[in-house]
Amino acid sequence: MNPNYLNAERGIKSWLFTTDHKRIGVLYLAAMLIFFGSGVVLGLLMRLELIAPGKTIMEAQTYNALFTLHGVIMIFLFIIPGIPAVFGNFFLPILLGAKDVAFPRLNLLSWWCYIAGGVLALVSLFAGSGAIDTGWTFYVPYSIRTGTNVTLGLSAAFIIGWSSILTGLNFITTIHRMKAPGMTWFRLPLFTWALYATSWIQLLATPVLGITLLLVIAERYFGIGLFDPAKGGDPLLFQHMFWIYSHPAVYIMIIPGMGVISEIIPVFAHKKIFGYKAIAFSSLAIAFVGYLVWGHHMFTSGMSNTARIIFSFLTFLVAVPSGIKVFNWVATLYKGSIDLSVPLLYALSFIFLFSIGGLTGLLNAALAVDVHIHDTYFIVGHFHYTMFGGAGFIFFGALHYWFPKMFGKMYNQGAAKLAWLFLIAGFNVLYFPMYVLGWQGLPRRYYDYLPEFHNLQLISTIGSWILAVGLILMFANLLKALLKGPSAGSNPWGGLTLEWQIPSPPPVENFEQIPVISRGPYDYNS
């Protein structure tokens, strides 16, 4: 057997200090699954608490800490790094025809920042004066006056931010400088375009979050008064600064997933993608307009009416490029030769769930409606449909698509489809009732609720169990394949992009010889 990146070197040190982009991708994957698992457990505990009004299994203070950490872990440790850190690291250089990213050592540093921040977040659960209870949004003045472990939680997010910035920097340079001969911008696979758009947001928006978090820490220790009206400050300043990062961040979460869809659909329809340029440029459009819509998180904040109106219009506009992508994907299926395999199932689920999430986003964008549903369960439903139904599902899709390439093993298709069925059923039973609850007026982050909300809360909790079964089935199936799955071969799906032209698992430096590119990524029938 020829040596590949998995067996070329052995021992734990060869992994922890590797500069091979593929190994770093796998390191991210392993760490991320642990964090994701912790986030899922926190979520299940919250759902269990909410199964009936009043106290079920925990005190209010515990519940508040759980939803804070569920948010921090899922957002900062799973969805934001998610696809770029795992599949971007692993496949970006291969898709470009390069041997590694531009700065391999910086890449390793990014992973270590990620781990340090993640461990700090978990430590903050147990250390000091109690787990952070501010919500993942850290709104002042509450985050300044609460006695819990805010500083540790914020430091964790700050350090993880570095990982994101460095990865963005690395990818931008790699895409500009490391393309193989003949790999023009319009021969780039669309996943690469998506990573490119995402990397710019990571690089430009994340520092604002870093600054904001440091200011809150400074406020806690020195009382400088930036956010304190008694000293001439303003709590709304914090909200602006927080959302200037955290809204673009939702596009960091979703654009890479859209890139994966644009890879999966042409492969399984076995044809050229419809509207290549429209899809590529719509990623950039989303990234750009996405910078200008943060105020829609503040439609009831006391911000001026004029500002609310402008942000509402810009928010509606950002829906257009997302719509363009969806229409082009569906058009790609037209007259294809479609193989409904597991990765495509996940891609189509993404389109369905993300459409629900995105379209309910239009309801949020409509000023009059948002005033009613803001800060209710409607919002919780909305962002779980976009973030979990969208980014989460396509993370699973990417995992099933590239698993045979990354590990050289194939998983059981039937079991994977069964797991998918549990996931999509559980997902909808879990999150759809939240839309209704929110419309009925149940505010979010409520430890306890009035009896009239009980039935839907109960249904939602049952959904969380179905979803959990799906997750267990899915990971068990993949684990089994990893241990004793049959060999996958180098190109099980019949893909044309470069990763399918090299052995599975890929050799250490990807290509014996840097390839020369003479055609587009989806030219199936030429």
Next chain:
Amino acid sequence: MVIFANITQNKVDNVFLFVHGICVALLAVVTVAMIYFVIKYSRKKNPKPVDIPGNLWLEITWTVVPVILVTLMFLYGLSGFNVLRKVPADAMLVKASARMWQWNFQYENGRRSEILYVPSGKPVKLAITSADVVHSLFIPAFRVKEDAVPGRETYLWFQGDDEGSYDLFCAEYCGVQHSAMLTKVVVMSADKFDGWYSSDGAVPSPPQDLPGHDLFIAKGCSTCHSESGQGDVTSPVLKKLFGSKITTVRNGAEVELIVDEDYLRRSIIDPDADVRKGFLAVMPSYKDALTEDELRSIVNYLEKY
């Protein structure tokens, strides 16, 4: 246009139905097309795909049509928003103030209440402030919500036409009792409201001999420190506390002390200084919320409680 129970709900729900209708239609088109293509062009039925790299007219269509649609939705949403933000000139003003974890409403004649009583058929403007952290005043039945922000006065308005009692929630997370920070809006006939409005203003409470008891209720102490004597990690039981020996945490070190008048005063003015061991420092300072007389009265009450 469907007619709903009250003006603000009417406006919001009609915008909702309009946007919702467009969304459901779009979702249906995308989903049906997707499923139809997957079935019709499955690899079994259609082994040879046809390459179509794109179509400029289609791209223009599904860019321009959505731009028109979102502009319509934006404008309709804006029309509803204008109604929500334009307070009728004859609105009755009520000052709403929030603190952890209690609402307080003050009427123009100085009358205070923890329940928002309003006359039916009359617009009510709430001028909203917060004494500590960000809260949000939310009345689902009227589809109105606005944050209560320290250092800033915000507003909303609504008009209750049907008599009855409606939920009022805090919608912005504000700490451990966030989900308990709720009260009622009671819409009464104009006559009944006038009767209540011009009555003497004492907060109705069960007869109590101890001075300070009314203040203990009115200032919201009893929201957390319940009189029934149950406590949790946020609120120690105050019954028979005076004179007992307790352990507190002061600057991270444990201190043993006997509860005296001085300790009670300090705990109300500067609750973070001495925190009972095993409890969280979540109580806000009442330094600015109590006059010296009120403070003395509450401390006296607790000494005999």
